[in-house]
Amino acid sequence: MTSQALAQTNIQTPKSKIPFRALAMPLALLAIFVWFAVQSSAFLSSRNLSMLAIEVSITAVLALGMFLIILPGHIDLSAGSGVGLIGGLAAVLVFEHAWPAPLAILVGVVAAAIIWLAMGSIIVRERVPAFIITLGGLLVFRGLHWLVIHNATVPVSRGGEVNLYSMLTTYYLPPIEGYLLAAGVVIALTTVRWAEYRRRQAAGNDGEQIFLTTFVAAQLLFLFVLICNAYRGVPLPALVLGVVAFLVYTLTTQTPFGRYLYAIGGNEEAAIVSGVPVAKVTTCAFLLMGLIVAITGFLQTAYSGASTTTVGSLMELDAVAACVIGGTSLKGGRGTVGGVLLGALIMAALLNGMTLLAVSPESKYIARGLVLALAVWADVRLSKR
Amino acid sequence: MASRRGKLFTENKLPFLAMNVLLSAEGLVKLFPGVKALDGVSFDLRAGELHALCGENGAGKSTLIKTLSGIHPAGSYEGVLRMGEREVAFANSKEAELAGIGVIYQELALVPEMTVAENIFLGNEPKRFGGLLIDWDRVYRESKTLLDRFGLEIDPAAKVQDLGVGHRQLVEIAKALSKESRILILDEPTAALTEQEVDVLLDMLRDLKKRGMALVYISHKLDEVFAVADRITVLRDGKSITTLDAAETDKNEVIRHMVGRSIEDLFPRRVGKVGELKLEVKNLSVKHDGKTRLREISLEVRAGEVLGIGGLMGAGRSELLMHLFGAYGSRISGEVNLNGTPLTAKSRPTDCIRRGLAVVSEDRKRYGLVLDQSIGFNMALSSLGEVTRHGLIQKQPEEERNGNYFRSLRVKAPGLSTGVGTLSGGNQQKVVLAKALMTGPQVVFLDEPTRGIDVGAKLEVYELVNRLTDEGKAVVLVSSELPELMGMSDRIVMLADGQIGGTFTKTEATQEKLLAAAMGKTN
Numbered sequence: 001m002t003s004q005a006l007a008q009t010n011i012q013t014p015k016s017k018i019p020f021r022a023l024a025m026p027l028a029l030l031a032i033f034v035w036f037a038v039q040s041s042a043f044l045s046s047r048n049l050s051m052l053a054i055e056v057s058i059t060a061v062l063a064l065g066m067f068l069i070i071l072p073g074h075i076d077l078s079a080g081s082g083v084g085l086i087g088g089l090a091a092v093l094v095f096e097h098a099w100p101a102p103l104a105i106l107v108g109v110v111a112a113a114i115i116w117l118a119m120g121s122i123i124v125r126e127r128v129p130a131f132i133i134t135l136g137g138l139l140v141f142r143g144l145h146w147l148v149i150h151n152a153t154v155p156v157s158r159g160g161e162v163n164l165y166s167m168l169t170t171y172y173l174p175p176i177e178g179y180l181l182a183a184g185v186v187i188a189l190t191t192v193r194w195a196e197y198r199r200r201q202a203a204g205n206d207g208e209q210i211f212l213t214t215f216v217a218a219q220l221l222f223l224f225v226l227i228c229n230a231y232r233g234v235p236l237p238a239l240v241l242g243v244v245a246f247l248v249y250t251l252t253t254q255t256p257f258g259r260y261l262y263a264i265g266g267n268e269e270a271a272i273v274s275g276v277p278v279a280k281v282t283t284c285a286f287l288l289m290g291l292i293v294a295i296t297g298f299l300q301t302a303y304s305g306a307s308t309t310t311v312g313s314l315m316e317l318d319a320v321a322a323c324v325i326g327g328t329s330l331k332g333g334r335g336t337v338g339g340v341l342l343g344a345l346i347m348a349a350l351l352n353g354m355t356l357l358a359v360s361p362e363s364k365y366i367a368r369g370l371v372l373a374l375a376v377w378a379d380v381r382l383s384k385r
Numbered sequence: 386m387a388s389r390r391g392k393l394f395t396e397n398k399l400p401f402l403a404m405n406v407l408l409s410a411e412g413l414v415k416l417f418p419g420v421k422a423l424d425g426v427s428f429d430l431r432a433g434e435l436h437a438l439c440g441e442n443g444a445g446k447s448t449l450i451k452t453l454s455g456i457h458p459a460g461s462y463e464g465v466l467r468m469g470e471r472e473v474a475f476a477n478s479k480e481a482e483l484a485g486i487g488v489i490y491q492e493l494a495l496v497p498e499m500t501v502a503e504n505i506f507l508g509n510e511p512k513r514f515g516g517l518l519i520d521w522d523r524v525y526r527e528s529k530t531l532l533d534r535f536g537l538e539i540d541p542a543a544k545v546q547d548l549g550v551g552h553r554q555l556v557e558i559a560k561a562l563s564k565e566s567r568i569l570i571l572d573e574p575t576a577a578l579t580e581q582e583v584d585v586l587l588d589m590l591r592d593l594k595k596r597g598m599a600l601v602y603i604s605h606k607l608d609e610v611f612a613v614a615d616r617i618t619v620l621r622d623g624k625s626i627t628t629l630d631a632a633e634t635d636k637n638e639v640i641r642h643m644v645g646r647s648i649e650d651l652f653p654r655r656v657g658k659v660g661e662l663k664l665e666v667k668n669l670s671v672k673h674d675g676k677t678r679l680r681e682i683s684l685e686v687r688a689g690e691v692l693g694i695g696g697l698m699g700a701g702r703s704e705l706l707m708h709l710f711g712a713y714g715s716r717i718s719g720e721v722n723l724n725g726t727p728l729t730a731k732s733r734p735t736d737c738i739r740r741g742l743a744v745v746s747e748d749r750k751r752y753g754l755v756l757d758q759s760i761g762f763n764m765a766l767s768s769l770g771e772v773t774r775h776g777l778i779q780k781q782p783e784e785e786r787n788g789n790y791f792r793s794l795r796v797k798a799p800g801l802s803t804g805v806g807t808l809s810g811g812n813q814q815k816v817v818l819a820k821a822l823m824t825g826p827q828v829v830f831l832d833e834p835t836r837g838i839d840v841g842a843k844l845e846v847y848e849l850v851n852r853l854t855d856e857g858k859a860v861v862l863v864s865s866e867l868p869e870l871m872g873m874s875d876r877i878v879m880l881a882d883g884q885i886g887g888t889f890t891k892t893e894a895t896q897e898k899l900l901a902a903a904m905g906k907t908n
Binding site for chain 1 (some may be wrong): 710712733734735737738739744746751752753754755756757758762765766767769770773776777778780781820824
């Protein structure tokens with residue numbers, strides 16, 4: 001699937017560290033899949049894989065937002081609460097005030113944009129650590145969320161009717177369209193990679209690896225569509241993730257904004273002296289995070305069917321874990337979109353498998369915590385070299 | 386302490402061993418990626434002598450000290466270290482310290498918030514009640530004894546932050562002595578001291594010699610060297626060139642050995658055509674952290690001209706550059722014009738770069754480079770707009786442009802994707818220079834552009850300065866090395882304590898005049 005493609009197309013990371021990480025994480029993922037498949041035959045059923053695709057997509061979208069915050073060396077602990085709040089706000093507007101779903105969603109997006117812009121500005125201008133501001137945000141947004149939904153269960157549509165909000169996680173792309181879309185993506189990818197190959201050839205560099213990665217990516221993409229089509233087709237959240245991942249990938253690898261994120265995280269003082277508009281770039285990263293929190297909020301709430309007090313809870317930690325597992329340095333300045341997607345896949349597969357095996361909630365908490373701690377420990381060890 | 390083993394050799398052909406050699410190094414070779422920092426250094430140190438190490442920046446002095454003191458552990462270099470006749474291999478600096486080698490570095494290693502006595506015994510505190518509690522009485526009593534022994538009127542209970550730089554330096558030495566070192570290595574101990582403080586320090590060193598200690602002394606200031614040294618070893622390009630008896634040589638001979646060529650070849654400044662006014666600073670005063678750091682500074686630089694700025698450490702040289710660049714302090718008063726239009730107090734580095742000002746800062750690891758990233762990433766960082774179309778960076782033009790600078794500045798590295806953290810100082814500096822030049826500047830600030838880079842790379846930096854002025858750009862060169870300042874500047878402004886201490890043309894400037902101006906003595 002796309003995550004694999006992006007993992008291998010990335011050429012930004014220093015070469016020395018790639019072999020270990022590039023192999024270790026896919027192997028860990030494979031081990032997780034094999035383990036759950038052996039434990040429960042339902043794990044590899046097309047229905048569960050389809051569910052997993054939705055869950056991965058939601059986790060990964062938020063993790064990509066977190067990636068934009070961690071790259072310049074910050075962190076957002078309020079993301080999970082924000083997911084609950086924005087999703088709940090839109091649900092209340094639709095269910096209790098009978099607003100059309102698109103309008104409710106728009107209001108949610110604008111609200112999130114304003115809130116995260118404000119947090120970003122405080123962090124940049126007043127030099128309050130992001131850790132503290134967003135920790136405050138975590139509590140404030142949770143409180144607001146519960147206030148907005150009056151501690152009740154607020155469905156995302158009235159009387160079971162279908163609207164844009166509820167469709168977010170119930171719409172599946174029909175099989176034919178799924179294949180057509182995959183074919184289109186593969187053609188576009190090949191074109192871009194061909195140009196890259198020619199450029200490297202012209203520069204006298206070896207470009208063979210490009211063909212291999214493109215080929216593998218295309219295979220995985222078709223395999224993914226095939227699996228999804230065995231159930232109902234490609235779920236909408238997977239398309240949302242595809243778009244978000246493409247945008248974040250382009251942003252971080254192809255634009256000055258992305259370079260600046262890496263530079264700020266790598267050495268903020270040098271970035272300032274190099275003329276990087278540090279304040280503007282960092283604030284902008286938070287603004288983007290706001291938009292992504294809103295998108296995740298709608299997806300996660302729609303997936304639950306209703307806004308409840310637990311929607312979004314602890315999602316920020318899964319997002320951070322996904323980033324770190326995928327090789328993003330918590331100090332900033334290092335990481336790739338491909339790695340983050342892989343990390344999200346590992347986190348989501350773990351949660352999905354444990355739910356399937358009816359693991360008790362207390363054990364799930366412990367497992368999540370251990371994975372997070374382990375990932376950060378590995379990050380610290382690896383950054384020391 | 387005085388061993389008699391050396392006597393055995395008095396009849397031999399190795400009479401110098403009779404002089405009680407405490408520490409010797411033979412054929413030291415130390416490699417860094419891309420640079421041979423030491424390339425066959427031999428050196429010996431006798432009890433009761435002060436042995437000066439002379440050499441330009443990059444000659445290998447610091448590397449030699451770090452090798453002698455265990456910072457570069459055994460195994461990371463070739464060659465043999467001996468203490469007496471015993472071969473030693475220090476795994477770390479602690480082992481060297483235990484063997485009696487104390488080092489006082491250029492950058493002071495005292496904790497400003499602690500008292501003098503606390504600092505002296507830091508990490509080495511006398512304990513009581515079986516090691517449970519620190520014996521504070523002893524800490525202060527022994528500190529007092531130690532300070533008194535050298536006639537230092539420093540209160541052991543004073544906070545280090547309340548002492549002047551000179552006194553801090555003396556506290557450092559006292560600290561090293563509290564560890565009962567037999568060998569003391571001093572790296573540029575007088576760099577930040579006033580003349581008076583230097584005298585106190587030199588007296589202290591003479592006293593230590595009499596007590597049989599062996600001292601290694603590194604200084605650029607040859608007057609000081611000749612005032613206290615018994616022998617002088619000259620290093621150049623990582624090699625020990627010669628060892629001279631101080632009594633039988635003179636400054637000129639030492640300089641000749643240090644440089645290995647005449648001074649004109651060393652600073653190949655070509656004076657160009659001086660054009661219109663590029664940068665004008667009028668009565669600039671700046672405060673930072675509530676203190677006035679720069680007072681009433683006025684200066685101007687024209688196209689094709691190099692303005693040198695000198696001064697002692699803390700005189701405000703870098704602060705001036707960084708303020709003009711929008712990255713330091715806030716303006717109390719004054720006016721700055723760049724290319725005839727005002728540069729306001731609100732201008733940030735981003736604006737300054739757009740307006741044609743570029744800075745190569747003094748601390749390239751801190752302010753110059755993103756060390757995790759590649760050469761190409763760092764080179765292009767300040768001028769990504771040039772290669773961006775429709776919001777996307779165009780890889781091909783970017784790489785071509787990076788490649789051009791990579792070649793024209795002769796960066797020695799496998800390629801543009803090589804991590805900048807793996808390069809030698811000189812090559813890193815070239816990457817920082819490339820980054821600054823790629824912004825297409827009109828005025829270039831070079832803050833200590835040759836610090837810590839080898840002689841070959843230095844010459845390339847000087848050539849670059851010539852090229853810039855030939856192209857009609859204005860250069861402001863900050864340097865703490867007077868020969869470089871005098872050799873490469875067309876005019877020189879000396880700063881003293883945040884004010885202008887004197888302005889000199891190239892022909893007026895002599896080391897003595899510049900130093901006097903740096904001390905704030907008007908001429």
